[in-house]
Amino acid sequence: MIRSPLMTVMTDAVMKASRSLKRDFGEVENLQVSRKGPGDFVSAADRKAEKILREALEKARPGYGLVMEEEGVVEGTDTSHRWHIDPLDGTTNFLHGLPQFAISVGLERDGQIVAGVIYDPAKDELFIAERGKGAYLNNRRIRVAARNDLADAVVGCGLPHIGRGDHGLFLRETAAVMGNVGGMRRFGAASLDLAYVACGRFDAYWERGLNSWDIAAGILMIREAGGFISDADGGSDPLTKGSVACGNEIMHRELLRLLKKAKG
Secondary structure (H helix, E strand, O other): OOOOHHHHHHHHHHHHHHHHHHHHHHHHHHHOOOOOOOHHHHHHHHHHHHHHHHHHHHHHOOOEEEEEOOOEEEOOOEEEEEEEEEEEEOHHHHHOOOOOOEEEEEEEEOOEEEEEEEEEOOOOEEEEEEOOOOEEEOOEEOOOOOOOOHHHOEEEEOOOOOOOOOHHHHHHHHHHHHOOOOEEEOOOOHHHHHHHHHOOOOOEEEEOOOOHHHHHHHHHHHHHOOOEEEOOOOOOOHHHHOOEEEEOHHHHHHHHHHHHHHHO
16 A cells, blocks of 8 residues: 555545535436436536635645646646545436445646546445555455456457447447457546546547546556556557556557557
């Protein structure tokens, strides 16, 4: 388990925000039957969790910059550090009462992600990683899966939806991948998809159209768990490209090969 002061700061902030999300998630089912629907309520839950995270992190590390889903970019006086914060990854799941969502916080230092926390409040699963110190799930060291045959692999993906993403490209990529793997899954929370690769539940995963707060913590999680991660076209900077492809060395290479084939 990582017990550094930095990890304590991050996990304390995330757990504080999670208590707010858990309470709000308990109300979503009741809101499903209202005429107005739960949309406004969920966006308020999102903003409230982000405010809790921001206040806790700013108090512990004054001067650090922030990149946030709701409030955007806040420049800090410390130009070397900035937090990438997603207070509710999997908003659509949350909105529909599906217990697959997470809080994700990553710390960037001089252009490199050096620490990450991903917490799933519904399952009480805490994924943490710090550069050079490994990756953990609830105090247990995690590693990417060792499978080397695509035919045995379960591969996670993201789905474009109305008004978002290149639907034609995704259909070509899916066709290229699905005929070569043991199964495909779409769970709807990118940070957890990355954490699932890191702990071996998924053998590989790809998605396009992501933001830095979706993937900052997960990028480090994969690497500290012994995995390989790039953007979906094989580039070395998924954080700025906004897409990911990952797995162990062989799965990552084979997934990129199939995605390249689909792109033509």
